[in-house]
Amino acid sequence: MSKTIxxxxxxxxxxxxxxxxxxxxxxxxxxxxxxxxxxxxHDSCPHKQGALSQGIVHGKSVTCPLHNWVIGLDDGEAKxxxxxxxxxxxxxxxxxxxxxxxxxx
Amino acid sequence: xxxxxxxxxxxMAGMRTVEELLxxxxxxYDITVFGAEPYGNYNRIMLSPVLTGEKTVxxxxxxxxxxxxxxxxxxxxxxxxxxxxxxxxNQKVIAADGTEAEYDRLLLATGSNPFIIxxxxxxxxxVIAFRDIxxxxxxxxxxxEKKHAIVIGGGLLGLEAANGLMKQGMEVTVVHNLDVxxxxxxxxxxxxxxxxxxxxRGLSFKMNANTSELKADENGHVKSIxxxxxxxxxxxxxxxxxxxxxxxxxxxxxxxxxxxGIVVNDTLQTFDPKIYAIxxxxxxxxxxxxxVAPIWDQAKVAANHLAxxxxxxxxxxATSTKLKVTGIDLFSAGDFTGDDETDDIVFQDPKRxxxxxxxxxxxxxxxxxxxxxxxxxxxxxQLMKDGxxxxxxxxSLLFGQAHMGDSGHAGVNAxxxxxxxxxxxxxxxxxxxxxxxxxxxxxxxxxxxxxxSTKASASCGSCTGLVEQVIASTxxxxxxPSESEKTICACTNYGHDQVRDAIKxxxxxxxxxxSDFLEFSNPDGCHVCRPAINYYLLAAWPGxxxxxxxxxxxxxxMHANIQKDNTYxxxxxxxxxxxxxxxxxxxxxxxxxxxxxxxxxxxxxRIDLVGVKKEDLIPMWKxxxxxxxxxxxxYGKALRTVKTCIGSQYCRFGTQDSTGAGIRIEEMxxxxxxxxxxxxxxxxxxxxxAEATIKDxxxxxxxxxxxxxxxxxxxxxxxxSDFLVKVATEDEVLEYTxxxxxxxxxxxxxxxxxxxxxxxxxxxxxxxxxxxxxEKRKAYYEGFLLSQKFSQKDPWKERxxxxxxxxxxxxxAEV
Ligand SMILES: Cc1cc2nc3c(=O)[nH]c(=O)nc-3n(C[C@H](O)[C@H](O)[C@H](O)COP(=O)(O)OP(=O)(O)OC[C@H]3O[C@@H](n4cnc5c(N)ncnc54)[C@H](O)[C@@H]3O)c2cc1C
Ligand code: SF4
Ligand code: SF4
Ligand code: FES
Numbered sequence: 045m046s047k048t049i050x051x052x053x054x055x056x057x058x059x060x061x062x063x064x065x066x067x068x069x070x071x072x073x074x075x076x077x078x079x080x081x082x083x084x085x086h087d088s089c090p091h092k093q094g095a096l097s098q099g100i101v102h103g104k105s106v107t108c109p110l111h112n113w114v115i116g117l118d119d120g121e122a123k124x125x126x127x128x129x130x131x132x133x134x135x136x137x138x139x140x141x142x143x144x145x146x147x148x149x
Numbered sequence: 150x151x152x153x154x155x156x157x158x159x160x161m162a163g164m165r166t167v168e169e170l171l172x173x174x175x176x177x178y179d180i181t182v183f184g185a186e187p188y189g190n191y192n193r194i195m196l197s198p199v200l201t202g203e204k205t206v207x208x209x210x211x212x213x214x215x216x217x218x219x220x221x222x223x224x225x226x227x228x229x230x231x232x233x234x235x236x237x238x239n240q241k242v243i244a245a246d247g248t249e250a251e252y253d254r255l256l257l258a259t260g261s262n263p264f265i266i267x268x269x270x271x272x273x274x275x276v277i278a279f280r281d282i283x284x285x286x287x288x289x290x291x292x293x294e295k296k297h298a299i300v301i302g303g304g305l306l307g308l309e310a311a312n313g314l315m316k317q318g319m320e321v322t323v324v325h326n327l328d329v330x331x332x333x334x335x336x337x338x339x340x341x342x343x344x345x346x347x348x349x350r351g352l353s354f355k356m357n358a359n360t361s362e363l364k365a366d367e368n369g370h371v372k373s374i375x376x377x378x379x380x381x382x383x384x385x386x387x388x389x390x391x392x393x394x395x396x397x398x399x400x401x402x403x404x405x406x407x408x409x410g411i412v413v414n415d416t417l418q419t420f421d422p423k424i425y426a427i428x429x430x431x432x433x434x435x436x437x438x439x440x441v442a443p444i445w446d447q448a449k450v451a452a453n454h455l456a457x458x459x460x461x462x463x464x465x466x467a468t469s470t471k472l473k474v475t476g477i478d479l480f481s482a483g484d485f486t487g488d489d490e491t492d493d494i495v496f497q498d499p500k501r502x503x504x505x506x507x508x509x510x511x512x513x514x515x516x517x518x519x520x521x522x523x524x525x526x527x528x529x530x531q532l533m534k535d536g537x538x539x540x541x542x543x544x545s546l547l548f549g550q551a552h553m554g555d556s557g558h559a560g561v562n563a564x565x566x567x568x569x570x571x572x573x574x575x576x577x578x579x580x581x582x583x584x585x586x587x588x589x590x591x592x593x594x595x596x597x598x599x600x601x602s603t604k605a606s607a608s609c610g611s612c613t614g615l616v617e618q619v620i621a622s623t624x625x626x627x628x629x630p631s632e633s634e635k636t637i638c639a640c641t642n643y644g645h646d647q648v649r650d651a652i653k654x655x656x657x658x659x660x661x662x663x664s665d666f667l668e669f670s671n672p673d674g675c676h677v678c679r680p681a682i683n684y685y686l687l688a689a690w691p692g693x694x695x696x697x698x699x700x701x702x703x704x705x706x707m708h709a710n711i712q713k714d715n716t717y718x719x720x721x722x723x724x725x726x727x728x729x730x731x732x733x734x735x736x737x738x739x740x741x742x743x744x745x746x747x748x749x750x751x752x753x754x755r756i757d758l759v760g761v762k763k764e765d766l767i768p769m770w771k772x773x774x775x776x777x778x779x780x781x782x783x784y785g786k787a788l789r790t791v792k793t794c795i796g797s798q799y800c801r802f803g804t805q806d807s808t809g810a811g812i813r814i815e816e817m818x819x820x821x822x823x824x825x826x827x828x829x830x831x832x833x834x835x836x837x838x839a840e841a842t843i844k845d846x847x848x849x850x851x852x853x854x855x856x857x858x859x860x861x862x863x864x865x866x867x868x869x870s871d872f873l874v875k876v877a878t879e880d881e882v883l884e885y886t887x888x889x890x891x892x893x894x895x896x897x898x899x900x901x902x903x904x905x906x907x908x909x910x911x912x913x914x915x916x917x918x919x920x921x922x923x924e925k926r927k928a929y930y931e932g933f934l935l936s937q938k939f940s941q942k943d944p945w946k947e948r949x950x951x952x953x954x955x956x957x958x959x960x961x962a963e964v
Contacts, residue, residue, distance in 0.1 A: 051962040060673060060699040063961035074961060078661075078673055095715045098703035100676040107676035109703040109711055114676075146964070 045148045054080065054137050062097040062106070065144060072133055073097035074142060075117050077104060082142055083117035084135035090115070090128025151179045154455065155242050155252035157232045157399070159184025159224065161193055162428025162444045163258030164212055165578065169452035171220060177456060181223040181250040183242060185231040186281060189213045189224070194441060196285050197473045200313030206282060223250075235403040237421060254455055257400060257411060257419070257426040261393040261439075266301070270363030275371040276387045279310045288386065292317035295385030299374050301360065303330040305472060307390035311352055312474045314388070322353040322382055324360060324374070334470050334481035338497065339504045339520040346477060346502065355382070363387060393439060395430045410437050415462035417451040427451050433463065440468050445578050469530045471523070480526030483516030483533055484508060491515065496547045505547055512540040525549040527614055573619060574612045579605040581619055588623045596620065622911040638677035640669045645898040648682065652689045659686070660700060676702075681899035684786070687822060688894055691936035698954065704784035706957060708944045709766055712759070717766060719758040720783035721773050722819060725793045725812035725831075726754030735776040743769050753790030753828065755781055767958050770945035779943040782820070786900070788827050788890075791815035792840070796833030796850070805850035807833035810879050814848075817883055820941040821890065821933075824897035824906075829886070842870050845893075845903040846886050851875070855882050859889055859915065862904035871912045874920045888919045888926045891933035 057063045057076040064087055065072045071087035073096050083104070087097045094110030104117045114123040120130040134145035154170075156163045159182050167180060184190070188210070195209040217224040229246040236243065241251045263278030265271050275291070277284050291298070292314060300311040303325030311321045323330075329340040344354060359377040363384070366372040375381045395410035406412050406420040410432030417425050417433075427447045429438050438444060443465055450463040469482035487493055487508040496505040503521035507514055507529060514533040519526055528549070532539060539546055567573075569582030587593060587602045596613070599620055600606055606613045636644055641664075643651075648667060657663045660682050664672055674682065683700035698706050709717035721736065736756055740748050746760040761769060770780075783789060791814050794800065796807030811831040818829065830841040831848040841847030843863040847870050849856045854877040861870030873889070876882060892915065897906040907915060919926040947953040 049962075049964050051964065056956060056961060058699055058956075063956065066960045066963040071960075092713065093715070095703075095711075098707070098711065098715075100679060100702070101699065102673035102675050102679065103671055105675075110713065112676060144964075 046145050047148060048143050048145050051142050051144050054082070054140050054142055057082070057142070060101040062099070062101060064097045067146065069146070071095075071097070072144065073106075074135060074144065075101055075106060077101065077117070080137065082135045082137050084133035084144055085115070085117065085120055086131040086133075088130060089113060090120075090122055090130050091126065096130065152177060152253040153251055154178035154180045154254050154256065155250050156180065156182045156256045156258060157242060158258035158260055158428070158430075159186065159188075159190045159226060160258060160260045160428065161190065161211075161441060162260070162448060163256060164190040165445060165448040166256060166258065166427055166451045166455070167220075167222065168212075169448050170455055173452060173458070174456035178254070179221070179223075181242075181252075182217070182225065183230055183232045183244055183248075183250070184224065184226040185228060186283075187227040188282070189216060189226075191282065193281070194473075196279070196282070197309040197313060199282075200285050200288060200310065201316040225250075232399060235399065235424075237403055237424075240423065253423070255424045256451065256455070257424065257430060258428045259396040259399060259430045261429040262396050263389065264392040264394050265389055266360070266391055268360060268363055270365060270371065271389075273363055273365050273371040274369055275385060276363060276389065279306050279388055279390050280393075284388075288314060288388065289317065291386040292319050296320055297383040298322075298386045298388065299324060299382065299384040300388045300390060302390035302392070303327070303354070303356075304333065304390060304392075305331060305470065307388070308347070309473055310388050310390055312347075312350075314386075315351055319386070320353070321351075322355055323347075324355045324358045326358060328357055330354075331472070331481075334485075334518070335479070335520075336485055336506065336518055339479070339481075339506070339518050342499070342502055342504055342520045343472075343477065343479060347474075355380075393429065395432065395437060397430060400426070400430070408432055415450075415464070416454045417447055417463060418454070425451050425455065433465065436465055440470070441578070442466070442468050445572060467530070467534055469526065471526075478519075478521055478523040480517070480519040480523040482526070482530045483514070485516040485518040487516070494543070494547055507546060509539065509543070512538050512543065514539060524614065527612060567619075573615050574603075574605040579603050584616065584619045585623050588620060593620075594624065621909065623913075624911070637681055638675055640664070640671045640674050640678050641667055643667055645681065649685045649689075652685055657686075658690060658694060660697060684822065684824060684899045688936075692939040698957075705786070706954075707763070707766065708770075708780055708782075708784060708948070709761070710784040714760075716760045716762055718783070719761050719766065719769055719773075720751065720755055720781035721778040722781040722815075723755040724815045724819075725791055725808050727793075727808060727812065728756075732776065732778060735773065735778065739769050739772050742772070751783070751790075753783070754792050755783075755790065757783070763958060767949050767955065771949040774943070774946050774949055779819075780945045782944075786823055786825050786827075788815075788818045788821050788823065788829070790828060791818070792828070792830035792844070794832050794838035796831075800833055802836055803833035803850070804852050805833055805855065807831040807839065807848075807850055810848065810850075810855075810882060811839075813879065814883060814886055817887065817934075817937070818890065820943075821894070821937060822940060823890065823894055824899050825902045827890065827893075827903070843867060844870065846889060848882055848886075853877065855879070857882065857885050860903040860907035860912075862902055864902070866904075868904040871907065873912075873916065884926065884930050885919065887933040888929035889915070891929040891936075892918060894936075895929075895932075 051065050059076055062073045062075045073085050073087040075083045085096055087095050089096055089108040091113045094108040096106050096108055098109045099106040105114050107114050113126050115130055120132040122128040136143055189212045192209045192211050195204055198204040225248055230244045232242050233245050234243040241249050243249050263280045277287050298314045298319040298321045300307045301324045303323050311323045315321045329337055330344050361377045362375045363371050364373045371384055371387050373381050374384045397407045397411050400411045401407050411419055411426040411430055413419055413426050413431050413433050417427050419426050428444050447463050450461045453461040467483050472479045485508055491508050491510045494507045505519045508516040513536055514529055517529045567581050571581045573579055573581050584603055584605055591602055593599050606616045636642055655666055657666055663682050664674055679700040683697050686694045704710050709719055740758055743765045745758045749757040749759055751757045791811045793808045793811030797803030797805055828844045829846045830839040830844040832839040832841045833850050837849055841849050842858055843861040847858040847861055856875045857873045858870035859873045862868040893903055
């Protein structure tokens with residue numbers, strides 16, 4: 045079973061920025077793009093666990109702050125020559141509120 | 150009375166030695182030269198451009214007859230002046246027509262003879278070599294009247310001859326006995342690319358050919374070439390370019406010890422101590438020579454010994470080759486085949502016609518071959534000659550020097566550091582000093598002008614990059630490189646300066662305004678261009694542009710350094726490295742309260758609280774703020790610290806109050822954003838305990854005032870700072886420091902430390918702007934103080950007490 049949780053206002057996340065949601069499954073980074081799309085990724089880089097929420101967001105990607113891997117927001121995949129994948133979560137916004145879908149554990 | 154020097158051979162080696170000798174000992178000798186060619190001396194390697202029509206014979210003269218007169222050199226030139234005998238007992242040289250000259254010292258520079266394969270028919274009319282002006286004249290004449298040319302030999306000379314003849318309208322077939330063109334310089338893949346592009350240009354090839362005979366027409370002129378496979382091709386002209394043999398005929402005749410060449414020792418002396426030899430006719434430590442670069446080295450050594458200075462020995466350095474066919478980029482150096490103990494790093498893009506191979510042995514370059522993109526040839530060559538260990542950047546080696554970024558390896562071939570005597574252009578033997586002189590005396594500004602004036606990079610072009618660096622370091626900021634500047638990143642085709650220059654005139658005030666205006670391929674940019682442009686906007690619109698936190702690297706957003714476990718470090722500012730017992734107590738209390746795992750003293754004289762959790766940052770800052778401490782900006786592209794020594798207040802050697810001065814400087818400069826981190830230090834006397842000479846600005850007190858140094862760096866590649874100016878008062882120190890920082894802020898590229906910046910624009914340029922020009926200095930200084938008004942806000946206080954960006958530090962939600 046999964047459940048949809050309201051986690052906050054869209055405007056609480058900066059454009060081209062990220063905020064963290066603490067969960068029992070670990071920290072989840074919620075990203076907001078220039079076009080106000082939202083994405084959710086496990087806040088841990090597939091390379092050496094850098095906090096992706098601290099990275100620079102551009103297009104539908106985020107650059108990890110530790111060693112500059114570029115991770116796709118939609119699929120969690122490392123881009124370019126790097127290989128690795130971060131777990132993605134379903135997130136969306138509606139009426140200015142942001143929702144995260146989590147599996148029940 | 151002057152001694153007598155006689156030179157046999159008025160070619161490149163002989164005359165170069167004479168030039169070197171005139172530079173260091175112009176009065177020592179009466180000089181006499183015998184030359185078998187009826188001219189002054191000319192640049193033999195430029196015969197290829199003469200053949201293609203890109204140059205005239207006049208243009209390739211190095212020294213015309215007037216030069217010999219001006220320097221009181223007696224020149225006997227022409228067929229009948231060929232030296233035919235040397236009377237070693239009576240020390241005289243005898244020419245074909247009986248002319249004689251006595252010597253105290255003799256220099257043999259007879260060059261080499263082209264090798265002619267003794268095929269049946271090799272002595273027919275129309276069968277020639279490619280060696281001198283006469284050969285080129287024969288070829289040019291033939292191209293007017295005849296159609297079919299055959300070039301035997303697919304090496305460097307053969308291909309240049311073939312290309313020239315084709316340019317003159319002939320149908321040319323290159324006959325080569327192997328499968329690989331230029332087999333001494335190229336490996337198979339690069340040779341194939343070369344062959345392909347020469348075929349596209351219109352040359353024909355017969356590879357793996359075995360020539361059996363040259364056939365004659367009824368007038369004894371060559372008419373065709375026959376091969377052992379039965380094929381026969383028409384031939385009105387045959388050029389043999391299959392190698393050279395040292396010209397040792399005369400030396401052998403007079404009993405000088407010869408093997409393959411005239412044997413010389415490390416001072417270029419033959420077995421007869423009165424006789425020296427140089428150039429292609431010699432054999433030095435088993436080696437023969439066929440390129441000019443080593444010959445120029447020999448000339449220096451020989452001249453030194455002829456001048457009786459007796460220092461300098463000759464050692465063969467690695468050489469590199471380029472093919473002088475316009476439009477074909479090819480570079481080769483060292484051992485490019487490798488063996489079991491070597492690694493090849495190869496890049497290949499057949500579609501774009503690019504091939505690069507670097508051969509490494511124990512992480513050092515021992516050879517390289519490049520085709521299509523040779524920009525980095527001279528860089529690899531330099532790394533190879535220096536024996537640089539490339540382990541650290543091995544993975545990006547093939548992307549070239551431009552890829553190295555940062556200050557780390559930027560100094561590797563920085564022309565700014567070369568002495569005036571360093572040779573920049575090997576083909577034309579142009580030294581750095583010659584180029585600098587031409588630029589300043591003739592007011593030259595562009596690569597083309599420098600080329601036209603000095604010939605540097607005018608023939609094979611492999612030194613173009615170096616020449617550009619010399620121009621840049623001589624002209625400073627006035628120089629705009631001809632080739633398009635390096636782009637910031639893949640999002641744009643523009644370079645740092647181009648982007649920066651677009652901001653103000655077009656009133657661009659946000660990243661997206663810039664990326665729209667300049668049509669970036671990614672509208673949001675990336676982690677490289679976003680911070681850079683954010684910085685340029687900040688510098689362009691002080692007080693107006695609002696720093697875009699989403700474009701800042703996390704350290705600058707969090708105002709703390711991120712560590713590998715995603716914790717942060719907190720460093721309070723200690724002005725001038727001075728603290729108090731009270732402050733130390735507050736720091737100790739904070740360390741206890743927030744469970745800080747490590748307390749460390751930094752290299753910049755302050756205390757580092759390492760391993761702070763993100764949530765604890767704000768409360769910790771609050772505690773420190775309340776006790777009067779502010780952020781040390783230890784994380785930013787900003788002023789870091791002003792390191793000081795104890796100075797005259799307490800030190801028995803101190804000449805000035807370096808600690809007090811350091812505190813004043815830090816009070817003025819803290820909070821300033823710069824293109825990359827910026828460090829200052831102040832020492833109280835030349836013992837320099839604060840290590841001021843490896844800082845971006847270093848100040849060293851002397852009895853009568855302060856010496857200011859700039860652009861030092863203690864990072865991956867150490868750079869000792871350059872002396873800028875000496876001043877009398879502390880106020881002047883502040884003014885110069887502010888002016889220098891402002892200039893750097895306005896003109897340095899994002900992420901470029903002062904060290905590579907100054908190597909790019911040149912120290913002289915900085916001096917012109919802020920030492921020679923008091924008005925400009927004042928303007929920079931005022932500009933600095935103005936922007937400090939907006940940036941001297943403590944980011945800790947803003948976040949801890951004024952509610953700025955607190956969201957960044959706390960989770961959005963907990964579920
Ligand atoms: C077409 C061509 C292109 C080249 N391209 C390049 C290049 O791109 N890069 C490069 O580094 N090198 C190149 N070279 C090689 C370079 O030109 C030679 O290495 C250089 O010229 C050798 O200098 P040298 O003084 O030893 O011989 P030379 O320049 O040949 O000078 C020897 C002179 O001595 C004279 N002489 C010989 N015997 C006697 C005698 N008994 N009495 C009087 N005079 C005598 C000869 O007539 C000749 O003029 C090229 C050569 C040729 C032919
Ligand atoms: S640099 Fe000179 S003044 Fe400063 S501590 Fe060292 S010896 Fe003393
Ligand atoms: S020297 Fe290297 S390891 Fe040490 S702090 Fe600097 S970057 Fe880190
Ligand atoms: S941990 Fe993300 S790039 Fe290394």
